[in-house]
Amino acid sequence: MVGLDPVLEKLPPALRPRENTLAAGVAALETFCRGVLEIVAPHVPAVKINAGFFEALYGEGLAAYYRLVAHAHACGLLVIGDIKRGDIGSTAQLYARGHLDAPRYDEVDPATIPDAVTLAGYLGENAVRPFIDAAREHGRGVYILVRPSDPGADEVHEFGTGPRFYEHMADLVGRWGAGEGLIGERGLSCVGAVVAPKDTASTAALRARLPHTPLLVPGYGAQGATAESCRPCFRSDGSGAVINASRAVIYAFERPEYRQRHGDDWAACVGGACAVFAADVAGLLLPSS
Amino acid sequence: MVGLDPVLEKLPPALRPRENTLAAGVAALETFCRGVLEIVAPHVPAVKINAGFFEALYGEGLAAYYRLVAHAHACGLLVIGDIKRGDIGSTAQLYARGHLDAPRYDEVDPATIPDAVTLAGYLGENAVRPFIDAAREHGRGVYILVRPSDPGADEVHEFGTGPRFYEHMADLVGRWGAGEGLIGERGLSCVGAVVAPKDTASTAALRARLPHTPLLVPGYGAQGATAESCRPCFRSDGSGAVINASRAVIYAFERPEYRQRHGDDWAACVGGACAVFAADVAGLLLPSS
Numbered sequence: 001m002v003g004l005d006p007v008l009e010k011l012p013p014a015l016r017p018r019e020n021t022l023a024a025g026v027a028a029l030e031t032f033c034r035g036v037l038e039i040v041a042p043h044v045p046a047v048k049i050n051a052g053f054f055e056a057l058y059g060e061g062l063a064a065y066y067r068l069v070a071h072a073h074a075c076g077l078l079v080i081g082d083i084k085r086g087d088i089g090s091t092a093q094l095y096a097r098g099h100l101d102a103p104r105y106d107e108v109d110p111a112t113i114p115d116a117v118t119l120a121g122y123l124g125e126n127a128v129r130p131f132i133d134a135a136r137e138h139g140r141g142v143y144i145l146v147r148p149s150d151p152g153a154d155e156v157h158e159f160g161t162g163p164r165f166y167e168h169m170a171d172l173v174g175r176w177g178a179g180e181g182l183i184g185e186r187g188l189s190c191v192g193a194v195v196a197p198k199d200t201a202s203t204a205a206l207r208a209r210l211p212h213t214p215l216l217v218p219g220y221g222a223q224g225a226t227a228e229s230c231r232p233c234f235r236s237d238g239s240g241a242v243i244n245a246s247r248a249v250i251y252a253f254e255r256p257e258y259r260q261r262h263g264d265d266w267a268a269c270v271g272g273a274c275a276v277f278a279a280d281v282a283g284l285l286l287p288s289s
Numbered sequence: 290m291v292g293l294d295p296v297l298e299k300l301p302p303a304l305r306p307r308e309n310t311l312a313a314g315v316a317a318l319e320t321f322c323r324g325v326l327e328i329v330a331p332h333v334p335a336v337k338i339n340a341g342f343f344e345a346l347y348g349e350g351l352a353a354y355y356r357l358v359a360h361a362h363a364c365g366l367l368v369i370g371d372i373k374r375g376d377i378g379s380t381a382q383l384y385a386r387g388h389l390d391a392p393r394y395d396e397v398d399p400a401t402i403p404d405a406v407t408l409a410g411y412l413g414e415n416a417v418r419p420f421i422d423a424a425r426e427h428g429r430g431v432y433i434l435v436r437p438s439d440p441g442a443d444e445v446h447e448f449g450t451g452p453r454f455y456e457h458m459a460d461l462v463g464r465w466g467a468g469e470g471l472i473g474e475r476g477l478s479c480v481g482a483v484v485a486p487k488d489t490a491s492t493a494a495l496r497a498r499l500p501h502t503p504l505l506v507p508g509y510g511a512q513g514a515t516a517e518s519c520r521p522c523f524r525s526d527g528s529g530a531v532i533n534a535s536r537a538v539i540y541a542f543e544r545p546e547y548r549q550r551h552g553d554d555w556a557a558c559v560g561g562a563c564a565v566f567a568a569d570v571a572g573l574l575l576p577s578s
Contacts, residue, residue, distance in 0.1 A: 087341050
């Protein structure tokens with residue numbers, strides 16, 4: 001899976017806005033992202049679009065996020081909306097309505113709604129329940145934060161001397177995902193977890209702790225994870241995890257190894273990096289003999 | 290402080306949309322909220338606008354959130370944007386750009402940016418640092434979740450037998466808010482905490498644990514907190530806390546005691562409930578002799 005984390009100042013020079021207006025900024029982000037979606041679609045089954053990078057441009061930016069979800073669907077991609085929302089139950093109902101439920105208005109294209117979203121479950125089950133209900137009803141999914149990739153998260157998650165807080169969150173996510181009608185025929189729930197790979201032992205322990213939970217695995221590339229470090233995230237049959245690369249792919253035009261080969265052709269750099277990434281992850285699924 | 294948590298189905302019948310279109314939905318929410326802002330402005334110093342209720346209507350809804358922040362400012366109110374965002378550092382920078390920083394575009398009215406936002410700090414300091422930097426630079430603030438009001442949050446926050454997780458979060462928030470240039474002349478930081486009142490002892494203990502931290506106190510009214518239960522949130526000089534009422538005020542037209550007096554005049558009901566709420570909280574600050 002490729003993650004779209006677009007920042008105006010980091011776009012290929014040819015795509016940067018010519019004038020400092022909100023409309024030009026939104027248009028530039030959208031042009032770049034539409035291009036990236038078309039380039040990566042032959043290589044990966046899914047993309048993750050992070051709403052934060054669009055909210056930097058206010059409501060107009062969030063509107064572009066929804067249009068890009070639809071464009072990704074038109075490219076044949078599954079889409080994870082990386083929104084990390086988490087609020088008390090009465091508010092979560094409304095967030096779910098806008099981010100995962102079927103639209104209630106004819107003029108809202110159902111393709112603008114992603115197939116899954118990321119959530120923060122730190123306010124408890126009520127904060128995620130409306131999303132889980134929508135996922136079950138519409139054949140969609142959620143990924144709840146269990147072990148985030150930001151190294152600074154350790155000061156929150158590794159406190160005290162007893163059981164680790166992320167293990168506690170893992171147990172809650174496993175429980176929330178075991179409800180009636182949530183586990184499909186392949187033994188995986190529509191309630192997944194975001195689990196950054198760290199040392200092999202702790203990652204394997206989380207995988208074992210969450211036998212029915214699909215994992216969204218961030219951190220490949222720019223954040224230091226390798227395909228090999230992601231290996232323990234898969235179940236023994238090779239299912240159960242999706243590996244995300246964001247900056248390592250979408251900003252490949254800044255990397256010397258791709259510039260050398262493709263020059264200023266940013267699209268060729270992104271395509272090349274995506275193919276390498278996809279092959280790297282696919283290699284994990286080959287028999288190791 | 291009054292919280293705006295508007296839901297289409299709960300609007301006064303006269304304000305509900307006549308047709309099932311997104312534009313009519315956004316317009317109805319906005320008309321109701323503009324009215325509420327004008328009604329409550331004489332009674333309270335601040336409002337909290339929860340982005341989730343607007344995101345239910347996609348990018349168009351979020352655009353209305355920004356317009357309402359500006360309208361609240363025009364009414365002379367301070368505004369807390371209740372966004373509860375929390376993502377890794379590289380993403381948090383972009384969320385901060387859209388939600389707390391000064392706008393970078395001439396056509397974006399600076400009045401659309403709130404004076405403070407709520408945040409989830411569960412991904413660690415990097416997730417909140419860009420917001421804290423923006424708060425310091427622009428004289429704004431943040432309130433980081435420490436003890437949420439949803440009763441379901443206990444299963445997350447009260448695990449293990451050692452120190453409570455919310456105490457750990459409180460210590461982190463206190464530390465993040467003690468940095469250079471963050472504590473003002475009245476001894477309060479621009480880094481605040483969201484602390485729902487529970488039993489007096491635990492609330493007083495949190496207040497003592499966070500001597501320089503302004504508290505945003507949710508839960509009054511619909512969620513069961515009384516003014517009396519909020520008393521330990523204030524410092525001994527009566528400063529350091531802002532009490533929020535949302536549903537108890539904005540849906541007062543559903544409450545028999547106000548309907549009896551004001552009939553179908555929803556605005557009179559909201560104004561009446563707001564005056565009662567403001568007097569109830571102000572009573573806390575009077576000498577108790």
